[in-house]
Structure formats: C-alpha cells, structure tokens
Amino acid sequence: MxxxxxxxxxxxxxxxxxxxxxxxxxxxxxxxxxxxxxxxxxxxxxxxxxxxxxxxxxxxxxxxxxxxxxxxxxxxxxxxxxxxxxxxxxxxxxxxxxxVVNHTSDQHRWFQESKQSKDNQYADYYIWRDPVNGHEPNNWHAAFGGSAWTFVPERGQYYLHLFAPGQPDLNWENPAVRESVWNIMRFWLDKGIDGFRMDVINLISKPAGLPDAPEPGTYPLTEGLVADGPKLDDYLREMNEKVLSHYDVMTVGEMPSSKPEDAINYTGLNSHELNMVFQFQHVALEPNPDKRLGKWNDQPVKLPELKKALSRWQKALDGKGWxxxxxxxxxxxxxxxxxxxxxxxxxxxxxxxxxxxxxxxxxxxxxxxxxxxxxxxxxxTHLDQYEDLESINAYHELVDEKKLVDGPTMLKYLANISRDNARTxxxxxxxxxxxxxxxxxxxxxxxxxxxxxxxxxxxxxxxxxxxxxxxxxxxxxSDLVKFGNYDEIDPDDAEVFAYRRHYQGDTLLVMSNFTDKTLTRNYRQARAAKLVLSNYDNDQGVTLRPYESKVYLFN
CATH class of the missing domain: 3.20.20.80 (Glycosidases)
Structure with missing residues (x-):
C-alpha cells in the first residue's frame, strides 16, 4: 500500500x-x-x-x-x-x-437569476417545487429552525434550504451545476492550494421524491432522509474523475449522519472519491431525551458511549479507509x-x-x-451575548414560540453546546x-x-x-502511531479510556483517566515498557492520577 x-x-x-x-x-x-x-x-x-x-x-x-x-x-x-x-x-x-457546494447564498448570481422565472439559464440550478394544497412541498424542517421551504412569488414555487433561508440548496441532478462546481474547484487548485474540506458534502444527493419526514417539523437529517443519498457515490466519483485525480491534494468530506460502512465507500484506500470524512458520532452524544429539543442539553457525555463511538470508527476503517x-x-x-x-x-x-x-x-x-x-x-449567561444564528434561533423557537423549555434552562444548554464557544x-x-x-x-x-x-x-x-x-x-x-491497528481495552469502563495500537511487532498502550479521582488500572504487559509520553512528571506505574494520560511502547 x-x-x-x-x-x-x-x-x-x-x-x-x-x-x-x-x-x-x-x-x-x-x-x-x-x-x-x-x-x-x-x-x-x-x-x-x-x-x-x-x-x-x-x-x-x-x-x-x-x-x-x-x-x-x-x-x-x-x-x-x-x-x-x-x-x-x-x-x-x-x-x-x-x-461549500451543497448550497449557495441567496445573493449568488445563480440564485438571483434562478428565482426570476422557470425558463432562464439558471432556472434548474436549485431545487424548486410547486405548492401542495397551498402549502410547502413536504414537512421538512431546516437546521436553523422553521420550514426548509421558502416561497418565491416570481416563480410561484418554493425552494429548498436545509439550512437558513439565505442558503438555497443546489440541484446536483443538473449536470450544469456539477460542471460549475468543477470549475470552481479547478480555479483554486490551479492557484496551488493543497485540497478541500467539503461542507456537508453527503447532503448533495437528495432522496427521490423528497418524501415527508416520519415526524412533522423535524430536521430530515436527524431522520436519515437526506444524508448519503442515492447518487452521492456517483457525484463524488465524477468529482474525482473530472477534478481531484488531476492534482496531488487532500480531501475531507464533512458527513453528518454517515456510518463507517458508508465512509468506507467514500474513503476506501483504493477508491476514487475522498481521502477521509468528518463523522459526527462522538460529538453528537447526549442529545436531549426530548427529541423536540434536538442536540440542546447540558448532560455530561458518558465515557463508555464516547469510547464506543470512537472505537467503532477506528476498527471499521482500519486497512480499508482513513x-x-x-x-x-x-x-x-x-x-x-x-x-x-x-x-x-x-x-x-x-x-x-x-x-x-x-x-x-x-x-x-x-x-x-x-x-x-x-x-x-x-x-x-445571557442570550444577547451570542452571535450564532443557530443558537439564537433555537432559543427563540424552543423558549418563546414552542415553550418547550424555560429560558434559564435553555441558556444552560447554550453555554454547554453552542457553536459560539469556539468562535471567540x-x-x-x-x-x-x-x-x-x-x-x-x-x-x-x-x-x-x-x-x-x-x-x-x-x-x-x-x-x-x-x-x-x-x-x-x-x-x-512513528509509523506505529500513524498506521497501527486498534485494540480497545475494557470498553465498559466508565472512568478510563485505554487502548493498544499494534504495528510490525511493536505495541503502543494508551491509558487516559477521564475523572478527577486517583485510579488503579493494570494494563501494562509483562514485557519491558518504555514511557513515551505523559502529562505528569513521574510515572507511578498502575496508578492513574486525576486526568492522567500516558503512552507506553512495547517492542
């Protein structure tokens, strides 16, 4: 390889x-x-x-x-x-x-043209549908709140936006859209950039017929309706054939809701699509038990669930994808x-x-x-401290409009999980x-x-x-760190995350204490071990001090 x-x-x-x-x-x-x-x-x-x-x-x-x-x-x-x-x-x-090519801005020239009529050059660049009984074409909800459909009087039709109304989804079924995207990619690659991170790229292929979500008013991504659509592989292979294969670049696809089995298709070491994906399983842990509240919660993540999520991807992609x-x-x-x-x-x-x-x-x-x-x-501690559209919209929808949660509780949820925490x-x-x-x-x-x-x-x-x-x-x-396979240890341990990596006869043991307590775990093997890395000065063997993490090498 x-x-x-x-x-x-x-x-x-x-x-x-x-x-x-x-x-x-x-x-x-x-x-x-x-x-x-x-x-x-x-x-x-x-x-x-x-x-x-x-x-x-x-x-x-x-x-x-x-x-x-x-x-x-x-x-x-x-x-x-x-x-x-x-x-x-x-x-x-x-x-x-x-x-970002699942959608554009509604200020993009393509959309400005597309919304004017049904018979212009860009009329089919976006996903337009007629009203159904005077209402939206289906019951999909947008990621940032409200319906996923907005009506345009000039066309007498609704356009689809899985995110904000200002982010209309492109119609990837249209070959002209795909060629326009390839043109954009070549523009930057010819400047000498070294690759792309592709925003929500697994949403570009929509399900045939755009069926209703099982529960009205839910974001279709959470129901698995719009992720990894029927033509996604075709579109990514075409992207690789027409553009990526002509450059020595790195590609990572952001793919909410994708499973390891899907990712192997996209990132197979011998495939012709993408190099790797961003999966969401570990960062989507602890959603609210009340499905109507989605991700908004303030509960700590349970370590066995975190280990299960990360270990699942480590084992599934080993030797097959990245x-x-x-x-x-x-x-x-x-x-x-x-x-x-x-x-x-x-x-x-x-x-x-x-x-x-x-x-x-x-x-x-x-x-x-x-x-x-x-x-x-x-x-x-106050809503007016936030900038993020998702956070502000969620507060108004869940507190003011639907009254599903009170203000102080929602502010605790925002303080725990809002995107603004990363954007200062x-x-x-x-x-x-x-x-x-x-x-x-x-x-x-x-x-x-x-x-x-x-x-x-x-x-x-x-x-x-x-x-x-x-x-x-x-x-x-270390090739062991880069390429070694993954062997989890005690997946049900609620305090310590431990695993081994194996490569060409060498073994790496990683032990991490996720608590503020001093613990004892005897994972060391009989063979002589070398301490490679630790976040404490002196090694105390089987003892793991609060939030201690250490890495041993066996060869």
Whole structure:
C-alpha cells in the first residue's frame, strides 16, 4: 500500500475572522494569518484549513457564499490570498480550503437569476417545487429552525434550504451545476492550494421524491432522509474523475449522519472519491431525551458511549479507509469543557489528556485554533451575548414560540453546546483585546484570555501547547502511531479510556483517566515498557492520577 502525505499530516483549523486582525477593524483577516505563521510552524502542524473566506453576506458566518472566486473584502484581497498561500508554502505548510457546494447564498448570481422565472439559464440550478394544497412541498424542517421551504412569488414555487433561508440548496441532478462546481474547484487548485474540506458534502444527493419526514417539523437529517443519498457515490466519483485525480491534494468530506460502512465507500484506500470524512458520532452524544429539543442539553457525555463511538470508527476503517480525528471545530463547543473538566485546577491536565487520547489513534488529527492552549467554553449567561444564528434561533423557537423549555434552562444548554464557544477571538497575549486587534473585536473575547493565551503558553514549558507539539512530533516520527491497528481495552469502563495500537511487532498502550479521582488500572504487559509520553512528571506505574494520560511502547 502506498502511503500518502496526508496520512503523516496534522491539520490546524483557522476560523479567519477570529484568528488575527492586521488592519484594526476588529475582524481577523488574511494578512493577520501571515503574521502568525511562525507560531504555527513552531507548533509543528503541516496543513492549515481555512473556514470560508469568500464573498458572502455572512448570514451563516461565510457558509453562505455569494461568489466563490472573490475574497470577502474584510478578509483582504485576492493579492492578500496569493501572498498567504505563498507564505504558507514558504513555511513548509500546506493550505486546505473550505468548499461549500451543497448550497449557495441567496445573493449568488445563480440564485438571483434562478428565482426570476422557470425558463432562464439558471432556472434548474436549485431545487424548486410547486405548492401542495397551498402549502410547502413536504414537512421538512431546516437546521436553523422553521420550514426548509421558502416561497418565491416570481416563480410561484418554493425552494429548498436545509439550512437558513439565505442558503438555497443546489440541484446536483443538473449536470450544469456539477460542471460549475468543477470549475470552481479547478480555479483554486490551479492557484496551488493543497485540497478541500467539503461542507456537508453527503447532503448533495437528495432522496427521490423528497418524501415527508416520519415526524412533522423535524430536521430530515436527524431522520436519515437526506444524508448519503442515492447518487452521492456517483457525484463524488465524477468529482474525482473530472477534478481531484488531476492534482496531488487532500480531501475531507464533512458527513453528518454517515456510518463507517458508508465512509468506507467514500474513503476506501483504493477508491476514487475522498481521502477521509468528518463523522459526527462522538460529538453528537447526549442529545436531549426530548427529541423536540434536538442536540440542546447540558448532560455530561458518558465515557463508555464516547469510547464506543470512537472505537467503532477506528476498527471499521482500519486497512480499508482513513479516519479524521477531531475534538473541536467551529461548530462544536470546547472539548475540555464538553468531554473533560475545565475547572482551573484540572483544565491543563484534562486538555493534555484529551489530546493524547485522540492523537494516538489511527487517522489524520485536526487541531482547532486555541485547542493547543486548552481553551474552554465561554460560559455565557445571557442570550444577547451570542452571535450564532443557530443558537439564537433555537432559543427563540424552543423558549418563546414552542415553550418547550424555560429560558434559564435553555441558556444552560447554550453555554454547554453552542457553536459560539469556539468562535471567540484567539487570545495571543494578556494585553487589551488579547493581541487580536487594537480595535474592539467583532465578538467578545473569552474572559479567561489574561490567563489562557499563546504568549503565556509558549513561555511555559509545561503548557498544553508543548504537549501538542510533542504529540505532533510523535506522529511524524512513528509509523506505529500513524498506521497501527486498534485494540480497545475494557470498553465498559466508565472512568478510563485505554487502548493498544499494534504495528510490525511493536505495541503502543494508551491509558487516559477521564475523572478527577486517583485510579488503579493494570494494563501494562509483562514485557519491558518504555514511557513515551505523559502529562505528569513521574510515572507511578498502575496508578492513574486525576486526568492522567500516558503512552507506553512495547517492542
């Protein structure tokens, strides 16, 4: 089997508007990223993934694209982008762009034309349906609240939007749509970028007939209606044949609701579709028992369920496909708050423990900005502190309109799981505005920035930053870490996450205590073991101290 460069890589995700402001308008930008490349180089990451930087009305933080070939002016110019790409490559790193082609903005020229009539060039670029008995074509609910259909008087029809009304879904059944997408991809690949992360790419093939969801008013994705549709494989193979196979690039498909069996089709090591997928099983744990409330909950994740979710993907894809590994991203709360403990007494050890647990698995790890500092949730207490469309809409729908939950309870749910927890500006130092900007930032800083910031982390040899640096270096140096198969230990243990990796006669043992208690677990084998990594200074053998994580090598 030929090993690919992306199997050796660690990816760093940048949320551009929150990373670094260079012109003091309070919004992060492309020249700001250039300024911080030495920091990212020091961390040791190989690839930078940028959230969307294209022209957009920003109804959903850039995931509503109005022009795929233009840079949003607040981020800079195309010349700024070209310089950023050049500097990233000069620093020995690669660039992954966000590709959002399940939908566009309603301000995109295609949609502006499409909504005018049923007989123009772009009339069939989107999914239009006639009213049924004077109502929406089916009972689908949108991800951000309300119906998934919006009526346009000019056409006398509804258009489908699985997300916000400003994000109409493209009609991938139309060959002209697909060719337009291939054209966009070639535009960026010909500039020299190194691949794409593809937003909700498994939603592009809709089910035949667009049938009703079993329960009215539910988001069809949760019912499995719109994920992994009947022509998805065909579309991805065509994408590979027409575009991707002509470039040495990395591709990762975001695929909510996909199962490992599906992912093997898309990411098979000998297939011709994508390199890896983002799966959601581990980050979707603990939804509310009341299905009407969806993901909104404040219950801690149960460790056996977390282990089951991650182990399932490790075992299913071993030797057949390739995993992506992540705790955090722009759509998830901070991992140390969600899966461990962000109490100042434990936060640093807990963040290192989570990093070790994930990075020692098989797959390509993704680090989200601030994760390497052990950043925690913001713990907001008022609705007016939020920016995120999903969070604000959910509050109004569930509290004000449907009265399914009271306000204080919903605020606790938002504080636990809102996407805004990940989107606060990057804290670079303890100065005013945290070194992010000389102006007031577009979004309030995490109030912990005076203690948790990059300058402090780089100055502290025992920081989360240097632990992540070690994890990245270990992956670069070890084929066992990269390619070893996965053997779970005691899956029902509710306190310790332990597993082994095996490769060419060597074994790696990973032990992580997910509690604030001192525990004893005797997983060490009789053969001599070498301690490769730990988040404590001195090894106490079978003892696992609070949030202790350690890695042993047997050979």
């Amino acid at each position: 030929t090993h690919k460069w992306w199997q050796n890589a660690v990816i760093y995700q940048i949320y551009p508007q929150s990373f670094q402001d260079s012109n003091n308008d309070g919004i992060g930008d492309l020249p700001g990223i250039v300024k911080r490349l030495p920091y990212l180089q020091k961390l040791g990451v190989d690839v930078l993934w940028l959230n969307p930087i294209y022209q957009s009305p920003l109804k959903d933080n850039g995931y509503d694209i109005a022009d795929y070939k233009k840079i949003l002016p607040v981020y800079g110019s195309m010349a700024d982008f070209d310089n950023l790409l050049k500097q990233i490559h000069a620093h020995g790193m690669k660039l992954l762009m966000d590709l 995993n992506s590994l992540y705790w955090n991203n722009h759509d998830q709360p901070r991992a140390v708050s969600r899966f461990a403990n962000d109490d100042p007494k434990y936060r640093v050890r807990a963040a290192k423990m989570l990093g070790t647990t994930l990075h020692m698995m098989q797959g390509t790890p993704f680090v989200f900005e601030g994760e390497e500092l052990g950043m925690a949730n913001v713990h907001y 500006p990057m804290p670079w130092d303890d100065s005013q505005n945290a070194g992010f900007s000389d102006a007031t930032p577009w979004f309030a800083l995490n109030p912990t920035y005076q203690q948790i910031n990059a300058k402090a982390a780089v100055a502290d040899k025992d920081s989360v930053f240097y632990h992540y640096q070690k994890l990245i270096q270990l992956r670069h140096d």
